[in-house]
Amino acid sequence: MSFLWLKHYMPRSLYARAVLILLLPVVVLQLVVTVLFLTRHFEDVTQQMTTTVARELRLVLDVVDAAPDRATVGPFVAEALSELAMTVEPVSPTDVPSANLRGFMDFSGRVILAVLPAQVQQLSRIDLTENRRVHVYAESENGPVRVSFDRRRISASNPHQLFVNMIFFGGLVTVIAILYLRNQLRPIKRLASAAEAFGRGRHEPYSPAGALEVRAAGNAFLDMRNRIERQIEQRTLMLSGVSHDLRTPLTRMRLSLSMLDEEERAALEQDVDDMQGMLDAFLNFVKGAGEGDPEPIEPHSFVAGIVEDARRAGRDVTLMPPEGDGEGTVQLNGLAMRRALDNLISNAVRYGAMAEVSVMLTEKTLRVRVEDDGPGIPEHRRAEATRPFTRLDASRNQDRGGGVGLGLAIATDIARAHGGVLRLSTSDRLGGLRADIVIAR
Template sequence: MFLAWLKPYLPRGLYTRALLILILPILLLQLGVSILFINRHFDGVTEQMTDAVSIELQFLIETANQAPDADTARSRVADIADPLQLAVSWPAAIPGQTRARTWSDFTADAVAARLRFRIPQIDAISMIDKDFVRIWIDTRHGPMQIEVNRRRVSASNPHQLLVIMVVLGVILTAISFIFLRNQLRPIQRMAVAATDYGKGRITHYHPSGATEVRAAGMAFLDMRNRLERQIQSRTMMLSGVSHDLRTPLTRLRLGLSLLDEDDAAPLLQDVDDMQRQLDAFLDFARSDHGDALVRVSPQQLVRDIHGDFQRARAQLFLGTLSGPDAPVPLREVAIRRALDNLCNNALRYGSRAEISVYVTDRAVRFVVDDDGPGIPVDRREEAVRPFTRLDPARNQDTGTGVGLGLAIVSDIARSHGGVLRLTESDSLGGLRAELVLAR
């Protein structure tokens, strides 16, 4: 229960957590030393020193009280006080209120309590002067004031020890953090490389650090290389299949062109459908791999796509262009392909569509709305799977394809560290497709 309550307040960064692990034991050690050593040692030493002085003070008091008159008392006390290094005076009266100590004097209360315990005749004690302890006692021959050097009744205040502990703690923490940072840097570099790869960027990374960190780094590089090889193999395989099939398709088209136009028309349509399917397979296999990462203005990209559809007299309208119009790192060809797919889907199943873009510090969000029939909530996850066509939801009679359009867009989004979200359009009432890319 305690850990569950404390967890939201703990730091989340690796550096801050490591720093907390480093500093917390040092603070606990200093606190323990302060309590055990300062309280016990300094209090014990102070009691012993105060007891020794109280014996001398008790002897002075008894000497003064046993003297027959005031002059004799002062003479006898002076003879004893000088060798004992005690300054004795005889004031007219004992001060009514005295300031006992300063706020920073940690042992004054222990000294005063011990002296009063050992010498009940004491009327007042003042330790406002850190160098002396002033004591007032009412004897038979009048008030007597005794000044005792502070070093004789208490150990030195532990300020020096505390300062040494703090300074050494800071120095040791700084040295430890330097070594700890060298161990954390390889982990941080590996995290950056993994994050960049999730966004479709291959960052140079060389494993370093402790043995375990290097092993994890090598495993990450092996995994990344294996994924790259699999992607390249898939792309090369489908490219080869597409290339090999295009030759017989071309021969078929040439052969059909020699036939009667009425007889060849259905067959030519079949050849065109096969050609589109091959292109769709190749687009899905290619995704955005091999596309260079360049700095592109998302707003300008949306304007260009809108202009292309406008020249084709398509009902694609320009929506909101929000955020700074500044270039961001994107795979331009892949993003353009994804947006073209979304816009074509929107116009295929609806009469009009709208494209917008929202740029923030953390993400770029492309939005395509249409006024078509939309996709039911329970089938939106299925819609982005490869080779899936939702007949009842998207009116298959008005569209053609193999069900790879949204799958290609979703794959491009994931390669940029983003996601494709399908929701209901607030503006047009149909489907809203949001291509969200992490920056």
């Protein structure tokens, strides 16, 4: 039998699941103990006590039948059976209840109403509504009578005290266990927070704590983070050094080209400009989302400023009306996000004639979309297009300037650093590439 359907009803967080694992056995155990106690103790004990009282009631009713007249029934029974501590008084037929009476929470009363009439045939009604007294109505030779006696003689005390104790001590143990559990889960939450921050490009202080297994996982995370940071630092130093060292010969080449005739130097200057653009792309790829810190940014005005800068640079870019019903700011790295959107817009106008930019903000998500009317990217090559130094010459227009295949890779890294994703698809309106940066708020 499959229990996969239970996943839809299980809590998502580790803390909630741990609390459920803790509470479920306690609740089930209390229910089992309660049911067993009620059936084995209260019902069995009450049945035995009711049988004893039934014999006494038969004796009392025999004495009632032997009374000389109806008026002397009470004193006659009190004199003959004073040791039983039962009071008997004649009643009129209208005083007899129309049905047996029992309180809603009177668990043992159910057993009394089932056992007592079966053993005393003269009984007509039983009244158990009073907490301390039982009133039994019976038919006798002297007419209907009411026999009253102490409730403790016929049933064990109701289990209210047991329930109160079980609930109190069960709740106390649960609270203590939850507090202990929260202390045990706190190191796991700190580890998850540090890992999430590192995935977003932030270095959050972290020291392993908690149980041995959690400490081992924390130490492994620290080792992994240190190795990744060393690799990033080495890559940054290498590419920065290469890019910096190449700027000097490029400057000398520009000075040398300026001495040539205009017709001769035009093509060579274009090559130098392409090389300069490649160096700038290398530096942007190295920087990634490492510059600046996240800050609250209003996305609509932020993207509008980027689009306006692109229009001033001569690019055919249109800002579409805002979408979604979200308001407020989003935590973004302004420099990195500007670099990502500028790369997407540059690719759009390079490989197409125009580009459209739109922003959708909801309570949970920010989506920035850049669309163009170019040839697009085939679906089977979109994953490849986001890798560094990948140029899809067969599917992209190269007539408007070459590239080094880092534009989409930079945007992908920046989106991941914000805890988001870059999604590539086909534009329904323009027919070219549609690039979405989706970030959770």
